[in-house]
Amino acid sequence: MMIPAAVNLGIEIRVLAETDGMSAGLAAFGVGDYRNREVVLAFAETVDVITFDHEHVPQEILRELVERGVAVHPGPDALLYAQDKLLMRQKLSELGLPVPDWARVENSTQLAEFLADHGGRAVVKTARGGYDGKGVRVVRHAHEADDWFLALAEDANGGALLVEELVEFKRELAQLVARRPSGDIVAWPVVETVQRDGVCAEVIAPAPHSSGRLSEVAESIAIAVAEGIGVTGVMAVELFETVDERLLINELAMRPHNSGHWSIDGSTTGQFEQHLRAVLDLPLGGTGARDAWSVMVNILGGPAEGSLMDRYPGALEAYPSVKVHNYGKDPRPGRKVGHVTAGGDDLDDVVYQARATAAFFQD
């Protein structure tokens, strides 16, 4: 999704892709493994700025790039906090930002203590991805994380798990910001994100009932995060709005993020254009909403047979003004294969149109 923004601005974009898919084919410079030092270093020699659509490039490679004088945005110091949730929690606590109660736990005894102090339930997370599925688990007994402790014990790097209080929240929000290396920062309106089965399903922009204090607090939190850890490019801060009306930081994403897809069609500057402007240290674009309401609905999985394209006649006929984004990926249960964005003055109608359009693409 960065390619259209790059084409419009006349920015030459080169993609280092793992496989030669459709999006790679459009702008590919090379196919290779981002974990392979030689591959990344060779790629870096062909471009002015390196950026990412995920946070998994190893720190050692990022730091070598920086030492060689390559402009890397976001840089390794910032990316570290998106790569390691324990370091992230620690840093945000140091910055005095609102986070759920948390602890670093190295064994089930420590976890049991945390559970005892927090009503007998908690969320356990692996600090880094890769141990198990998505690495997030709600537990009521300390032994429910035994497999993860065992894996850590067997890991030469050692490590620990992150445990957090299970926050009672009214809803989840996300605050998207973009920051240039020179320090300028802009924020889009705070949005409401609706998760289903742990996956983002819908986003409403702006978040209903967010005018005034709520949006100001969300924005000030995200700006404090971005400045506190030196983020460059787009960052999404996922927030809990608690039942007692506090905002707590859930997760950080240091890249254009699903919660910001509405901005492609719904804001003066879409997040992918903004990300390019930010990482190139160009002046940032306006972040106003173009409609009273924008609603983004993910296309999850896609049709059981055939492709998304097969559903265009029905979907585009029924909802001619909803914007459809098709990632050109093969349908697979649960996979994000596209999204749709509707906009307008009547939130109920906008939600209806977005959901109904997305439904055409799912069985």
Add this chain to the structure above:
Amino acid sequence: MMIPAAVNLGIEIRVLAETDGMSAGLAAFGVGDYRNREVVLAFAETVDVITFDHEHVPQEILRELVERGVAVHPGPDALLYAQDKLLMRQKLSELGLPVPDWARVENSTQLAEFLADHGGRAVVKTARGGYDGKGVRVVRHAHEADDWFLALAEDANGGALLVEELVEFKRELAQLVARRPSGDIVAWPVVETVQRDGVCAEVIAPAPHSSGRLSEVAESIAIAVAEGIGVTGVMAVELFETVDERLLINELAMRPHNSGHWSIDGSTTGQFEQHLRAVLDLPLGGTGARDAWSVMVNILGGPAEGSLMDRYPGALEAYPSVKVHNYGKDPRPGRKVGHVTAGGDDLDDVVYQARATAAFFQD
């Protein structure tokens, strides 16, 4: 500019380009000459639908493609009227559509007669491009077209010139429509186009004072043209609004057109997305304006030294909400190297912002 729309919709696009420029590099299948039968036939075998960003592919090649069963949109029967201005005038007259007084003239005697009947001045046009510059000349004496008559006399295909009354117009308008092979047709708001030195400089959408009758007449004319000659894809009808408040058809363009660039940022469906939907016979998108006013200003020529990109810091800083489109072409006097689009509620402010942004890119 078709590439971003194709990427968003997951449509695989392949470009047959004359030279291997930046836009070609993004999606190029091959570099080759569109006038070369073998090149075009080979290219056609790799795609489902053929469309164009100019009207110059020779009729013989287009007709052979159709005979071979290739979907060609717009088809040769329609494109003929964009390729040959004499045939276009004849066809529009047959359809009973409003055109300036015109005649086919084969020599200066016939031209002198037309001049005598039209106040001693007229516009002479070559039927097909290629004889001289842009092929349009205002004349007051019959001998002022002698070089063109001479060129026609030496041309084995023979032919004639088109002469038209010099229309006294208040302003120029353009009506953009899109039509599917199955017949559905949609129209954007009629726009005002401002020409300088024979080149489109600015477009205001919608055309000021166009609500009501004017927009209805413009739309009905363009629909009649599209249906009358079987256009598929996007078509722009350039119109004169005469001092006595009639609309007369000036030119036709059977492709996304400069007068429609505002729609990329200013309409629910941009003309390039719509063109793709139309030529693929998919349902057409909403054509409403997203702002009260959109103003598009062309970047003509570009900076005397360096590239458009060099001007981004100043332009984007001063006008963060104006959308900049950089075609990635080398600056050259008079060349259309990009455009900018501003949108908002106050026309004076929108015009100011668009002009001021474009000015950053020109010396």
